Amino acid sequence: MSGLVTAYGKPGQGEVKAMLEKIRHRGPYLSGTFENDRIIMAQNYLEADGATAARDIKIPVSSSYNPNLRICYDGQVGNWDEIALSHGISDGPFREERLLLDLYRHYGAGMLQYLNDAIFAFVISDGDEVFAARDLLGIKPLFCGREDHTRYLASELKSIIEVTGDVYEFPPGHYMDRHGRLTPFAQLPQSQPEVLHDDLEKMANDIRVMIRQSLRKRVDFRLPTGSLLSGGIDSSVITLLASETYKEKYGKDARLKTFALGVGESTDIRNARTMATHIDSDHHEVIVDLNKALGVVPEVVYYLESFDPSLVRSAVSNFLISRYAKKQGIQVLLSGEGGDEVFCGYTYLKNFPLEELFARQMECIGFLHNNGALRLDRMNQCNSLRVVAPLISGELLNYSFAIPPEFKQKPQGEEKSEKWIFRKAYEWLLPESVVWRLKQEFSQGSGTASLLPAYFEEAITDGELADAQAEYPIVRSKEELYYFRIFTEHFGAGRAAETVGQWISL
Secondary structure: OEEEEEEEOOOOHHHHHHHHHHOHHHOEOEEEEEEEOOEEEEEEEOHHHHOOOOOOOOOOEEOOOOOOOEEEEEEEEOOHHHHHHHHOOOOOOOHHHHHHHHHHHHHHHHHHHHOOOEEEEEEEEOOOOEEEEEOOOOOOOOEEEEEOOEEEEEOOHHHHHOOOOOEEEOOOOEEEOOOOOEEEOOOOOOOOOOOOOOOHHHHHHHHHHHHHHHHHHHOOOOOOEEEEOOOOHHHHHHHHHHHHHHHHHHOOOOOOEEEEEEEOOOHHHHHHHHHHHHHOOEEEEEEEOHHHHHHHHHHHHHHHOOOOHHHHHHHHHHHHHHHHHHHOOOOEEEOOOOHHHHHOOOHHHHHOOHHHHHHHHHHHHHOHHHOHHHHHHHHHHOOOOEEEOOOOOHHHHHHHHOOOHHHHEEEEOOEEEEOHHHHHHHOOOOOHHHHOOOOOOHHHHHOHHHHHHHHHHHHOOHHHHHHHHHHOOOOOOHHHHHHHHHHHHHHOOOHHHHOOOOOOOO
């Protein structure tokens, strides 16, 4: 979506310029810097974020009531229409920034209560007061650092490392004041809300309505838009709805561009073809092999800012397909990310009794900020693509909390069917082979999960791994060691490594 950098205290223009240059990929279309008293604020935008704005507009965006009050922002407000209507904010360029500045002017930190269907990271300042915040799930990235008397905030770790090694992740669901104090403003529920009902037909219809509304609030097809399509239930539902909306806007013969990636005739490739035929999309396939995957690993680790094997593997696939979509002229890319967290899709969750499922779901959602959400953001932003994930919706998430656990993971004999209610909601709209396909991570379905670990088992010796683990116990495998070495070349093994989330399994 976009990138931001701010320095507060005794900032230097050269430092901020260097920090912004590190994340130029997040917004090569439009950028600007503002300096006032004790703060320098810098922002860049993708064309998909600022396409309707005059190229000479002043960035960061300012308040109409106070030209010194500025905002650096990265995010998407799903409920913009309803909030803007009640606050008299007009549509047009940088409408979300203007809304946030107005909310801040009226409510201060209380503004955050209005953003329950938004993903965001932002900094608002008039040069004296500073207010920064990040959404509850941490879908949008934000990092902090401090050096001497200056505090830094930026969208990516690489920006902070440019000026200081004292770096940490800005915690999700918190805001920061000018003194650097962090205060939580929201948290995930500690216990399952009361079950709303167990009416299967109503529940399925509610889910369909909410997802359709979420997509239409977030996507207008104003710019070239395509959709990732793995052939799994999540991406297939989003692609189905996007295709319907696209045809409504451009005619029944219009064909949405869809993109799939795999190693040879992988499961993803086969199922994506089935789905593409079903919706009559303009379908593209990227076929990769070990050499192609290995060739982009250094770039992936650098942009991803992680060395977790499971995450890097799936990020390799995401990076390659995103890069291809960009070359095809796509500027906005749709994703089915979030479905596993909302509807309990991860297969490891089957190992727990149903009475534990809600607690495990909250744990899983808590991993998002430096796991799946990191890949979603980075692998598209590094290719200067805006990514939209309609399943990451505040309304849908809150609704899912009250769904009975046996509807999320349906017991069927000695097995469980993951995301059962989600599948039931769309079983008559999608091919059966797609609806009831077993959950696979992106790297598993595309085939990269089997390629990379096997290669590193041969490329790195047992002795090398043992020596590395003696110094860095955080390293769990030969594959992780390979990624860790690349990571530390760019970011070091100190505080930066502590920001890396590690998935529960390799």
